[in-house]
Amino acid sequence: MTAPARVAENERPAAAEALDVERLRASFPILDQEVHGHPLVYLDNAASSQRPEAVIEAVSDCYRTYYSNAHRGVHALSERSTDEYEAARGKVARFVGAARSSELVFTRGTTESLNLVAQSYARPRLRPGDEVLLTEMEHHSNIVPWQLVCEQTGARVRAAPITDDGDLDLAAMAGLVGERTRVVALAHVSNALGTVNDVAAIARLVRDRSEAAVVVDGAQAVPHMKVDVSALGCDFYAFSGHKMYGPGGVGALWGRGALLAAMPPYHGGGAMITRVTFERSEYTVPPHRFEAGTPSIAPAIGLGVAVEFLESIGLERIERHEQALLSHSLEQLNDLPWVQVLGQPRDGGSPRAAVVSLVIDGAHPHDVATILDEQGIAIRAGHHCAQPLMERLGVPATVRASFGMYNTHEEVDRLVSGLHEVRRIFG
Amino acid sequence: MSDLRDLYQQVILDHYRAPRNFGALEPVSACAEGYNPLCGDQVKVYLRMDGDRVEGLTFEGVGCAISTASASLMTEAVRGLERPQAEALIASFLALMTGDGNGAAGADLGKLEVLSGVKDYPVRIKCATLAWHALRAALEGGDSEAVTTE
Numbered sequence: 001m002t003a004p005a006r007v008a009e010n011e012r013p014a015a016a017e018a019l020d021v022e023r024l025r026a027s028f029p030i031l032d033q034e035v036h037g038h039p040l041v042y043l044d045n046a047a048s049s050q051r052p053e054a055v056i057e058a059v060s061d062c063y064r065t066y067y068s069n070a071h072r073g074v075h076a077l078s079e080r081s082t083d084e085y086e087a088a089r090g091k092v093a094r095f096v097g098a099a100r101s102s103e104l105v106f107t108r109g110t111t112e113s114l115n116l117v118a119q120s121y122a123r124p125r126l127r128p129g130d131e132v133l134l135t136e137m138e139h140h141s142n143i144v145p146w147q148l149v150c151e152q153t154g155a156r157v158r159a160a161p162i163t164d165d166g167d168l169d170l171a172a173m174a175g176l177v178g179e180r181t182r183v184v185a186l187a188h189v190s191n192a193l194g195t196v197n198d199v200a201a202i203a204r205l206v207r208d209r210s211e212a213a214v215v216v217d218g219a220q221a222v223p224h225m226k227v228d229v230s231a232l233g234c235d236f237y238a239f240s241g242h243k244m245y246g247p248g249g250v251g252a253l254w255g256r257g258a259l260l261a262a263m264p265p266y267h268g269g270g271a272m273i274t275r276v277t278f279e280r281s282e283y284t285v286p287p288h289r290f291e292a293g294t295p296s297i298a299p300a301i302g303l304g305v306a307v308e309f310l311e312s313i314g315l316e317r318i319e320r321h322e323q324a325l326l327s328h329s330l331e332q333l334n335d336l337p338w339v340q341v342l343g344q345p346r347d348g349g350s351p352r353a354a355v356v357s358l359v360i361d362g363a364h365p366h367d368v369a370t371i372l373d374e375q376g377i378a379i380r381a382g383h384h385c386a387q388p389l390m391e392r393l394g395v396p397a398t399v400r401a402s403f404g405m406y407n408t409h410e411e412v413d414r415l416v417s418g419l420h421e422v423r424r425i426f427g
Numbered sequence: 428m429s430d431l432r433d434l435y436q437q438v439i440l441d442h443y444r445a446p447r448n449f450g451a452l453e454p455v456s457a458c459a460e461g462y463n464p465l466c467g468d469q470v471k472v473y474l475r476m477d478g479d480r481v482e483g484l485t486f487e488g489v490g491c492a493i494s495t496a497s498a499s500l501m502t503e504a505v506r507g508l509e510r511p512q513a514e515a516l517i518a519s520f521l522a523l524m525t526g527d528g529n530g531a532a533g534a535d536l537g538k539l540e541v542l543s544g545v546k547d548y549p550v551r552i553k554c555a556t557l558a559w560h561a562l563r564a565a566l567e568g569g570d571s572e573a574v575t576t577e
Contacts, residue, residue, distance in 0.1 A: 146524050356552045362444070364491035366466050367435070370548060374431050385466045396467050426492075 015205070019313065019321040025406045027052040027309075038376030045353055046191050046220055046402030047380050048242045051306070056303040059247055062298040070297050071271055071288070085297050088304030090289070093319045095307040096218075096237060097228030098254050105260070105287040110219040111141040113238030114185070116290060117215050118145040118254055120263040121236070122183050127387050130156030131218065132183045133176055133212070135160045135168055135197075136392050137190040138386040142217045146185060155182065162392060165191040166343020167350045170205065177209040179297050184212050188221035188237075192384040193343035194326075194355030202234035205232070213259070217249075218241050223404070224322060224353045226315040245404075246306030247299035253290070263398035267292040302391035318405045322354035325403045328413045329356050336416075338362075338423060344391055354403035357384075360419065363426040367398040371425060372418045433544040434551075435492065439501075443492040447484040449479055449501035453484075461561035463553055468494050470558045473548075474565040479510045486558055492550055498558030500539055510566065517563050524552050 006085040068077035070085045095103035101323040160173035213235040269292030338361040369381035452473035468490035477484035518536040544557045
């Protein structure tokens with residue numbers, strides 16, 4: 001039994017080593033600065049992460065040396081841009097475990113990916129009385145597109161409940177999946193609580209009870225854990241470049257090839273057709289059918305470099321490091337009687353990704369954010385675009401610290417001492 | 428760097444912890460709601476006029492220290508004023524927050540000066556002005572739509 005394990009370790013020696021965070025931080029130029037006279041502590045990664053030099057350089061290199069429109073020209077620059085753009089698609093597709101790169105559509109981000117599924121997959125299928133099942137922990141971007149398509153079709157949105165601990169209530173969810181359920185859309189990881197939903201188990205649960213498609217908002221999962229869409233058993237998986245150390249303005253939708261092939265276009269325009277007359281147009285095959293107009297070429301190429309960067313470090317190592325940060329922060333925060341961490345992990349419950357959401361007795365999250373900012377600590381205060389979740393938790397807003405691979409234990413300590421300063425002022 | 432203690436002065440913390448004139452008002456001449464979609468802060472202002480005089484003014488809602496204290500201080504400052512004075516005070520306060528000296532001509536801000544530290548924190552100015560925008564809407568006869576800071 002020990003021999004195979006040793007072989008596996010030898011194959012990936014890097015995975016066993018701890019993350020060299022100081023070396024990693026040197027790859028992120030933005031981290032080396034002071035804010036209000038203090039070294040920056042960036043704990044707003046769930047809103048948007050920072051980019052390593054390699055990604056910045058790749059985007060810059062594209063614009064400096066070979067940028068042109070892709071899929072258009074026969075000239076040398078266009079050919080190079082097309083090659084790099086399609087190579088990036090292949091890298092991102094492999095990164096999430098897609099069987100074919102044609103199943104990977106570049107979009108502007110998770111929001112556009114989810115709107116695409118709502119309009120091109122769901123809209124033609126939904127009938128009055130049909131149901132789209134969401135969960136109480138969804139981000140607005142996985143609620144509003146479904147409300148729009150339900151208004152258009154007469155279908156209705158339902159929401160699976162969460163427990164008081166912030167886990168999805170799977171038994172209750174199972175009871176809500178039935179023959180009218182056409183779509184089940186859920187976050188892989190909650191942006192507000194960090195709850196990691198067991199997508200594979202939920203996909204099985206859905207398949208046992210319905211024909212519904214399983215649509216996953218993976219924006220908060222992809223930068224923090226190894227994602228393999230074929231193992232998850234879902235039908236669509238959406239994510240954003242800017243949360244995974246890549247450029248803004250680009251994201252992706254993975255969809256099962258057979259489903260994508262049967263879907264009408266989302267936007268009409270150039271590059272998504274084979275033939276256009278004023279009477280009718282014929283649409284090209286996926287993924288280009290869903291990429292009308294000139295895409296975000298340089299950002300997509302940058303995203304390809306971002307996934308190479310993540311792979312070079314290793315998602316397992318990143319996850320281990322971030323879990324250590326999470327434990328370190330929970331140990332300290334749970335010792336403070338005036339801090340309440342919302343939806344923190346329980347034994348036997350769902351795991352959490354690198355997010356801590358908290359409230360402080362007698363101090364509104366917005367005031368906490370200002371006081372932390374004065375100490376150079378960037379966190380998010382507010383409803384985190386998850387107002388139904390805030391209502392469920394009975395709070396108007398929370399303070400959210402979200403970790404990335406470059407955060408340190410010392411930064412967690414800075415956060416905790418920053419909260420003590422809040423306590424001193426608001427006492 | 429601005430000193431946080433200029434922002435969170437004792438008067439502000441006091442009005443945050445124990446807001447004055449908090450709650451609904453009955454009967455009422457006009458109500459108006461303010462909503463900040465960025466942070467979710469909500470305030471509802473209740474106004475009772477006696478002729479042209481602000482006879483009663485209360486508020487309720489959930490918000491941060493700055494928005495709550497600003498609303499509380501506002502009710503104290505505006506109650507009893509004639510409409511033109513109230514409108515001038517609103518203009519002066521909003522001018523103080525936006526640093527627009529031209530609009531400040533007129534009303535003496537008095538105790539409201541404790542909020543002047545907010546102007547050094549641009550993202551927080553909307554917290555301080557939320558209730559004031561709602562009051563202005565109420566004075567104009569109330570509004571079925573919430574005024575927002577956006």
